[in-house]
Amino acid sequence: MQTKLISIPMTSPLLRHMTPFRQRLPGSNQSYRSKPRKMFDTKPQLMMGMTTEAGTPCVHPQRPAPASLKPKVLHLDEMNFLRNRLVVLGLVLLATLLLYLLLPSIRQGSMEPSLEAQRMGLLATSPPALSAINVSIRTGQLPGDPPLFFREALPIDGAGRQILPRLQVVLLHGQAFTSQTWEELGTMALLATNGYQALAMDLPGYGKSPDSDALKTDQSRVDLLSRFMESLGVRAAVLLSPSMSGHYSIPFLVKNSAQLRGFIPIAPVGTRSYSPEQYQNIQTPTLIVFGALDTNLGAQSHKNLLQLPNHYVLKLEGARHACYKDKPLEFHQGLIEFLNKLK
Incomplete structure (x- = not known):
């Protein structure tokens, strides 16, 4: 298998994006190598406050979402469920109390003999x-x-x-x-x-x-x-x-x-x-x-x-x-x- 070498001119834009280059610090003989720029970012740059097509909140990849954001939605669902349970329980207790209070009156109004x-x-x-x-x-x-x-x-x-x-x-x-x-x-x-x-x-x-x-x-x-x-x-x-x-x-x-x-x-x-x-x-x-x-x-x-x-x-x-x-x-x-x- 033969390997072919391809020469790329140093002035090629592709080479400028893929290879580091040295720059001289102002007023100094030292130079530093800049980081290569990426042509493509595999992670989408999503901004805070935006949503995806699925309807989930978008968060910048460099800024992790607060830990309380996603669990907070589940917490509200749980609270709604517990609130409904408490409402039903309250109604049952209220009905029981009314029956207890009305029972003597029902018994008193009864025409059943002793x-x-x-x-x-x-x-x-x-x-x-x-x-x-x-x-x-x-x-x-x-x-x-x-x-x-x-x-x-x-x-x-x-x-x-x-x-x-x-x-x-x-x-x-x-x-x-x-x-x-x-x-x-x-x-x-x-x-x-x-x-x-x-x-x-x-x-x-x-x-x-x-x-x-x-x-x-x-x-x-x-x-x-x-x-x-x-x-x-x-x-x-x-x-x-x-x-x-x-x-x-x-x-x-x-x-x-x-x-x-x-x-x-x-x-x-x-x-x-x-x-x-x-x-x-x-x-x-x-x-x-x-x-x-x-x-x-x-x-x-x-x-x-x-x-x-x-x-x-x-x-x-x-x-x-x-x-x-x-x-x-x-x-x-x-x-x-x-x-x-x-x-």
């Missing part, structure tokens, strides 16, 4: 509806000291004809109410259409019954109830007694329990005045009624009256002290079912 009452078999399978038959409620006043105002609803059949009562129910009232409460609530009409005679009285000092100074002892209050029942021909009554009327009904129950076919205390006062032995000697069937929200008198009377040997319990969920007004449907169900069990 599970305890269902286990005791006190609630009918279908609620007793108020009859479309007009029930006549008459009023009267018994003479004595003091005079006693009362309301009466006589039992009727499905055709509206008066019939003999299955039982006689005497209704007392709480401190903020009168006998009119039982008429307005529909309790007296409900009792009458189910075959029961309903007698609601205004206790002395309430409604249309004047007060009396003669009622300062338990015995005087027991005598007043006895006079009321005897005057109206009531024998073996079912006594219904809410709240304040416990001053009358509890002493009557302890002393004259044999005269009662049934007892329905609704968070009454005065239950702490008697011993467990006194309660255990009472055989009167009793329906203990109280509201689940009545944590004071309702819970206290419930605890004491549980000592009665022959008792049932009707706990009205979502109801306060006057539970029969908060939950009249469930109260009427339990009332009728309990009366139907009495012989």
Whole structure:
């Protein structure tokens, strides 16, 4: 193989770009060799702020890109992802909090009866509806000291004809109410259409019954109830007694329990005045009624009256002290079912 030599004139531009040449330093005999110039640069001279066709940022090759530039894009993506996750998590927590806050209201507005009452078999399978038959409620006043105002609803059949009562129910009232409460609530009409005679009285000092100074002892209050029942021909009554009327009904129950076919205390006062032995000697069937929200008198009377040997319990969920007004449907169900069990 033969090698051919090509002579290139020293004045050739190509030679000037490829070979170094000496230059003399001004005012000196020394010279230095300049660096050869490159005709082609394999790396593109890209300026800061420019982008390539792929859309990536351009950086001058002699100036390395800051270390935080490219990872910064990934960091923003991660932050967006985490932010979305936090938003979803916040919504879930908010929904959980709302359910937690609304749950008591949902439970309070529920019309489901007490599970305890269902286990005791006190609630009918279908609620007793108020009859479309007009029930006549008459009023009267018994003479004595003091005079006693009362309301009466006589039992009727499905055709509206008066019939003999299955039982006689005497209704007392709480401190903020009168006998009119039982008429307005529909309790007296409900009792009458189910075959029961309903007698609601205004206790002395309430409604249309004047007060009396003669009622300062338990015995005087027991005598007043006895006079009321005897005057109206009531024998073996079912006594219904809410709240304040416990001053009358509890002493009557302890002393004259044999005269009662049934007892329905609704968070009454005065239950702490008697011993467990006194309660255990009472055989009167009793329906203990109280509201689940009545944590004071309702819970206290419930605890004491549980000592009665022959008792049932009707706990009205979502109801306060006057539970029969908060939950009249469930109260009427339990009332009728309990009366139907009495012989």
